[in-house]
Amino acid sequence: MTNDTRQYSFFDRICINIDQGLRTLHQCPITTDRANPAENINTDNLGSTEKGHSASLMRINHTGEVCAQALYQGQALTARTQALREQMHHASLEENDHLDWCGTRLKELGSHTSYLNPLWYTGSLALGITAGLIGDKWSLGFLAETENQVVTHLESHLTKLSENDHKSRTIISQMIIDEREHETNAINAGANTLPPFIKALMQLTSKIMTRTVRWI
Numbered sequence: 011m012t013n014d015t016r017q018y019s020f021f022d023r024i025c026i027n028i029d030q031g032l033r034t035l036h037q038c039p040i041t042t043d044r045a046n047p048a049e050n051i052n053t054d055n056l057g058s059t060e061k062g063h064s065a066s067l068m069r070i071n072h073t074g075e076v077c078a079q080a081l082y083q084g085q086a087l088t089a090r091t092q093a094l095r096e097q098m099h100h101a102s103l104e105e106n107d108h109l110d111w112c113g114t115r116l117k118e119l120g121s122h123t124s125y126l127n128p129l130w131y132t133g134s135l136a137l138g139i140t141a142g143l144i145g146d147k148w149s150l151g152f153l154a155e156t157e158n159q160v161v162t163h164l165e166s167h168l169t170k171l172s173e174n175d176h177k178s179r180t181i182i183s184q185m186i187i188d189e190r191e192h193e194t195n196a197i198n199a200g201a202n203t204l205p206p207f208i209k210a211l212m213q214l215t216s217k218i219m220t221r222t223v224r225w226i
């Protein structure tokens with residue numbers, strides 16, 4: 011029986027979340043089993059500077075996916091309805107695909123994931139739980155705005171990445187499609203629009219994350 015259909019108690023969900031958190035931080039997420047969109051691209055002839063640049067951007071994207079996992083897990087934990095929990099669960103599986111693809115790409119580039127991931131995971135989980143407690147429509151609004159800001163951020167990475175880094179570019183392009191769909195689903199499910207100062211605060215937090223994770 012899958013997570014989508016079985017009714018879990020609150021305690022069950024805490025245990026599942028601990029498992030998901032450990033999987034997120036130890037690079038063994040449960041994915042949708044979609045193929046990595048870059049797996050058949052074999053044209054990696056990047057110089058060492060290009061590789062380093064790509065790695066710093068993909069490390070940021072990997073940490074973004076760690077944060078996405080924690081946000082979805084936190085929001086699912088405190089969501090009021092089963093329907094919303096299921097929507098969060100489905101989206102979090104797709105975020106796990108992204109987590110897996112970014113982690114794989116970082117390895118190919120000879121680099122590492124951020125050492126700050128446990129810190130960002132914990133902060134994002136607390137934020138997700140809080141958003142869920144405020145109410146489903148605000149939680150969906152937070153989700154929709156997060157996804158919208160992620161798309162803007164990923165699009166900016168496409169302009170910064172080397173034209174020769176076909177693998178990273180392919181992964182990011184698929185992520186943009188998925189994140190936009192997550193945003194649309196949240197809006198269609200009745201998301202409230204967040205006040206501008208919350209949106210600005212979210213942008214500031216993501217700026218702090220990208221500046222610190224780029225190198226560490």
Ligand SMILES: [Fe+2]
Nearest residue numbers: 075078105108
């Ligand atoms: Fe994602």
Ligand SMILES: [Fe+2]
Nearest residue numbers: 157188189192
């Ligand atoms: Fe997403």
